[in-house]
Amino acid sequence: RAADLGVNIHPVSENANKETAEVLQGLYRRIERDSNASQARLWAFNRAVKAGRGFYRVSTRFDEESDPKYFDQEIRIERILHQENVYFDPSSQLADYSDADYCFLANYLSLDQFKVLYPNSKVTKETQDKVFSEERFWESAEQESPDWVRANADGTRSFLVCEYWYKTHKTKEVKSRGRVALLDEVTVAACHVCGVETLREDAWGGHYLPIITVIGEELIPFDGQRRFDGMIRSAKDGQKAYNFAASSFIESIALEPKAPFVAAEGQIKGYEDMWQQANTRNFPVLTYVPKSIDGTPLPPPQRVQVDQARTSLAAMGLDVFDSFIQSATAIYDPSLGRENPRDKSGKAILALQQQSDAGTSNYLSELADVSMNYEAKVILDLIPIIYDRPGRVTTILKGEEDKVEKVMLNAPFVEGQDGNPQPAGMMDRFMRKPVEEYNLLDARYGVSDEVGKSFQTRLQEGEQTLAQMMPSLPPEA
Helix, strand or coil: CCEEEEEEEEECCCCCCHHHHHHHHHHHHHHHHHHCHHHHHHHHHHHHHHHCEEEEEEEEEECCCCCHHHCCEEEEEEECCCHHHEEECCCCCCCCCCCCCEEEEEEEECHHHHHHHCCCCHHHHHCCCCCHHHHHHHHHHHHHCHHHEEECCCCCEEEEEEEEEEEEEEEEEEEECCEEEEEEEEEEEEEEECCCCEEEEEEECCCCCCEEEEECEEEEEECCEEEEECHHHHHHHHHHHHHHHHHHHHHHHHHHHHCCEECCCCCCCCCHHHHHCCCCCCCCCCCCCCCEECCEECCCCEECCCCHHHHHHHHHHHHHHHHHHHHHHCCCHHHHCCCCCCCCCHHHHHHHHHHHHHHCHHHHHHHHHHHHHHHHHHHHHHHHHHCCCCCEEEEEEECCCCEEEEEEECCCEEECCCCCEEECCHHHHHCCCCCECCCCCCCCEEEEEEEEECHHHHHHHHHHHHHHHHHHCCCCC
């Protein structure tokens, strides 16, 4: 959360230019802001760190800011709530799954939700009678496709719906200078299916599957399967031992005031009920029968002395097993806000915190280098398709301060009197007004990732630097 992740866009093809790349950069940042993209990424990143792999998605929807008559679309970055319901092509080899040919995104819906999303489906039409038809539908579905029906804890039932994203490959032969090259033309489409019917088929303008994978740590494939690991698995044994030591410690403390009494035979005769309740009730007086052996009086009943060694061993185990967990996760005391008396200097504490950052930096590296790089490819591939209307006016963000600016896409424009862009005419050219044009349709642009520190982190580091400099400055400064 202390990192500032970003994508830099730069020209690649000959007809690409730096100015259009900056507009693409601003449009990308606007998509991130409007989508609250950081939350979608962190949701998937959190699961990747814990379980080894997480997912989020790129989608499109109607742009409410545009003129309704054009029905313009906009790109969104969204989280996937149920991370465990994403299934990729197992034959994929690349870390970002960009070579996967298909992907399933499953979700359980109630019948009411199903009817809203798929009003023209066969299921919706057959269940118009809310009393009889719905019950008959559930009975039929449980018999014909039981794997697609789930009983919920509250007594209701849910129906499984899958988004099936798939690629279609078409080989194209290209001849140039006496040579022949085979190009793979990829198209992507999606269909929504349930256990009864195909609900809907959607075309997708891009050439990539819009499901973004976030990887924690990828292991060597085993039994033909790709395997992923997070921080939890390696820390499980240490946590189990820690839990056992904590349970033993608490048990020892809990039993100390309830240690059993040792009494000679006959010392509690007639007062058995009172002594049996001595650990649960506060009696002001515990009465016993005095006894003696050969005239020597026996001491009154006494509690068994608690073995302090057991409690001490459990307390020692807590410290040892806590260090096991820290070694497995590479998260040490300074990163958890714990102060060690031996670490007096700020530099020592900072060095230990940086040690934890370095030990877990692979997770952030995977998010930036793999996931966000693929995300940028998906979005840059979509932008010429979604933002293709000549003369479309949209908002972009420019500069480090995210200054809002309006530009016109795919057509020459000038700045109007109200500050908004307007189409450039012959009169504008005659008057030599500055004409701008950002064509997103023809040129190709590439991406590079940027990992920096958030504004809050930079502010804190600046305050610390100034605090360290102040004592060494002369008074007149």
